[in-house]
Amino acid sequence: MNLPIIIKFVIDLLAVLLLALGIKGLSKVKSARDANRLAAFAMSLSVVGLLSYYLGTSGIAIQSWIWIIIGSIIGSLFGAILAKKVPMTSMPETVALFNGCGGMSSLLVALGVAIFPISSGQENFDIFKSLINEVSISVSIFVGAITFTGSIVAMAKLQGWLSTPGWTQSKVRHFVNIVFAVASLIAFFDLINGNTSSIWLLVIISSLLGIGVTLPIGGADMPVVISLLNSYSGIAAAAAGFVVDSQLLIVAGAMVGAAGLILTQVMCKGMNRSLVSVLFGGSLSAQSTASSGSGEYTNITSCSVEECALTLEAANKVIIVPGYGLAVAQAQHTLREVTKKLEQNGIEVIYAIHPVAGRMPGHMNVLLAEADVPYEQLKEMDVVNPDFPATDVVLVLGANDVVNPQAKNDSSSPLYGMPVLDVQEARTVFVIKRGMSAGYSGIKNDLFDLPNTSMVFGDAKKVLNDLIGELKDLGVGEK
Amino acid sequence: MSFISLLWVLLLGSLLGLELIGKVPPTLHTPLMSGANAISGITMLAALTLIVKAEGNVPLLIIGSVSLGFALFNVVGGFFVTDRMLAMFSRKPSNKK
Numbered sequence: 001m002n003l004p005i006i007i008k009f010v011i012d013l014l015a016v017l018l019l020a021l022g023i024k025g026l027s028k029v030k031s032a033r034d035a036n037r038l039a040a041f042a043m044s045l046s047v048v049g050l051l052s053y054y055l056g057t058s059g060i061a062i063q064s065w066i067w068i069i070i071g072s073i074i075g076s077l078f079g080a081i082l083a084k085k086v087p088m089t090s091m092p093e094t095v096a097l098f099n100g101c102g103g104m105s106s107l108l109v110a111l112g113v114a115i116f117p118i119s120s121g122q123e124n125f126d127i128f129k130s131l132i133n134e135v136s137i138s139v140s141i142f143v144g145a146i147t148f149t150g151s152i153v154a155m156a157k158l159q160g161w162l163s164t165p166g167w168t169q170s171k172v173r174h175f176v177n178i179v180f181a182v183a184s185l186i187a188f189f190d191l192i193n194g195n196t197s198s199i200w201l202l203v204i205i206s207s208l209l210g211i212g213v214t215l216p217i218g219g220a221d222m223p224v225v226i227s228l229l230n231s232y233s234g235i236a237a238a239a240a241g242f243v244v245d246s247q248l249l250i251v252a253g254a255m256v257g258a259a260g261l262i263l264t265q266v267m268c269k270g271m272n273r274s275l276v277s278v279l280f281g282g283s284l285s286a287q288s289t290a291s292s293g294s295g296e297y298t299n300i301t302s303c304s305v306e307e308c309a310l311t312l313e314a315a316n317k318v319i320i321v322p323g324y325g326l327a328v329a330q331a332q333h334t335l336r337e338v339t340k341k342l343e344q345n346g347i348e349v350i351y352a353i354h355p356v357a358g359r360m361p362g363h364m365n366v367l368l369a370e371a372d373v374p375y376e377q378l379k380e381m382d383v384v385n386p387d388f389p390a391t392d393v394v395l396v397l398g399a400n401d402v403v404n405p406q407a408k409n410d411s412s413s414p415l416y417g418m419p420v421l422d423v424q425e426a427r428t429v430f431v432i433k434r435g436m437s438a439g440y441s442g443i444k445n446d447l448f449d450l451p452n453t454s455m456v457f458g459d460a461k462k463v464l465n466d467l468i469g470e471l472k473d474l475g476v477g478e479k
Numbered sequence: 480m481s482f483i484s485l486l487w488v489l490l491l492g493s494l495l496g497l498e499l500i501g502k503v504p505p506t507l508h509t510p511l512m513s514g515a516n517a518i519s520g521i522t523m524l525a526a527l528t529l530i531v532k533a534e535g536n537v538p539l540l541i542i543g544s545v546s547l548g549f550a551l552f553n554v555v556g557g558f559f560v561t562d563r564m565l566a567m568f569s570r571k572p573s574n575k576k
Contacts, residue, residue, distance in 0.1 A: 019518060020495055026514045026561075027503040033565040036514050040558040043521065050524050054531045064530045067540045071547035078554030094560060097512045102519045102553035108546035109525040116539045132482050135564035159508065220544075227512050233519040234496075238489060240525040250485060252521040258496025259515055266503060329555070360506035369567035380505070 004056030011049030012248045018042035023259055044373035046248055048367055065141050089330055089368045092360045093158040095288050096151045096226045099233050103147025106236035110140035113200050113243050134192045136242030141199065142184060142206045143236040149210030150229050154222055164218060180209040187454025214281070221278045221359040224267050270355035297436065297444065303454040305463060308430050309470035315392035317348045319384065321421055322364055325398015325433070331461035332371040335397065338467050343478050350377050352384040352421050354402040381421055396423060396431040398460050404445045413441055429453040432463045483547035486520025510564045
């Protein structure tokens with residue numbers, strides 16, 4: 001009689017172990033792919049464990065099977081299709097969308113249990129037990145709703161469907177969010193007091209809170225927010241575990257929640273931002289342009305694509321610094337063509353990857369890998385920084401704040417202390433940029449004023465295309 | 480299972496999560512995030528439980544099924560997309576010149 005319980009126990013234990021190994025493996029380049037598959041296997045194992053447990057004990061009604069199959073087929077199908085089709089450049093919003101749906105799932109489970117209490121037969125309905133039940137349902141709804149709406153807002157902002165409304169940059173938003181938070185607390189206690197109808201109030205208010213908290217956050221801070229929301233969806237899963245009394249859910253949810261929190265912290269460090277300022281400081285550009293008077297550029301040299309091509313042709317060593325602008329212009333493939341030509345001419349080309357280059361930490365590596373850039377040409381900041389003095393040409397493509405020497409030299413700068421690439425040490429620096437607009441931080445970039453820096457104005461993709469033409473005319477890469 | 484032991488499970492699970500990710504190279508931040516994200520779709524088990532215990536209650540069956548759909552969208556999509564990203568990294572050494 002106890003066999004199904006023992007089997008489920010063993011399977012759950014194995015699943016937890018494999019999931020833990022999966023997360024661990026995902027944090028190393030070598031083992032990452034296998035680790036991801038291991039985690040996927042562990043997840044399917046846990047489903048088998050749960051279903052076989054019910055088959056061995058209470059049995060599963062035909063009707064239940066039908067709904068299980070409908071739900072799984074539709075969900076998996078859409079998930080698989082989206083995962084296959086989505087372009088690599090829109091990875092951040094895709095992760096946000098998936099994450100939001102995980103939160104929605106926890107929300108629905110809690111809602112279902114709250115409206116139609118499930119009979120598990122063995123429960124003795126003492127007050128303590130039902131209190132725990134109410135609390136875990138409320139937490140699951142609260143966190144689930146915030147995760148869902150927050151992720152959807154994050155996705156919409158990354159897609160460019162939503163911009164940051166002006167009022168969200170003023171103090172008003174703190175007031176609005178505090179009102180939401182207090183209201184959700186009231187709904188929470190009302191619910192515990194036995195007023196079941198306030199569950200809808202809780203759903204609505206927590207959804208609004210999710211929107212209110214995410215909306216003011218600027219585009220480049222989004223990855224941090226998504227990572228945080230990812231951590232929340234783990235917490236929501238753990239709360240759902242309390243609702244349905246499942247240890248596996250609690251462990252897995254807690255693991256993801258904690259790991260997500262650490263990852264968020266690591267990301268913040270790479271961007272030289274504190275989590276608090278990301279969450280409550282609003283968009284960075286809004287504050288700093290106002291406070292730290294940005295100053296005028298005095299010594300800008302601009303040059304044509306032709307000059308740039310001539311200098312590149314004469315170089316021995318070229319370092320490419322790709323940034324957000326390159327990702328937005330989707331110019332990684334064009335860039336690869338340029339570097340191929342240079343390499344064919346015997347010029348050494350490496351890519352300097354700042355920890356937060358791209359739209360998300362690590363995103364640039366994925367994009368360049370997609371464009372067939374050999375992995376060993378991608379160098380991390382600490383490795384490449386000593387190389388700059390021995391470099392002839394640096395091409396800065398759509399990066400700005402991460403190459404600002406102010407971060408090293410000017411202790412009054414808001415950027416001070418942020419790790420940057422020392423591109424100014426190179427003999428010549430070309431900055432390919434659409435205009436003189438400031439970077440994400442809204443701070444003047446001292447690099448542009450330096451005598452060895454030349455600006456090439458234009459869209460990254462267009463400039464690179466022109467560059468290919470010029471290099472061709474010079475006969476580069478044709479021997 | 481008693482509430483107290485579930486709390487222990489929560490505590491130990493959190494500690495495990497904190498320990499697992501010590502040093503992550505920035506390269507892996509995006510895949511790690513999306514991989515962990517897929518794991519958070521483990522709520523599919525809760526959705527399954529809901530459906531099995533619904534005992535013919537149709538609204539509950541529907542809620543459970545929709546919840547299961549959302550969770551699996553998260554899980555399947557998350558793992559596939561992570562695999563796609565990681566495939567790009569591991570492909571590199573083979574066509575080294």
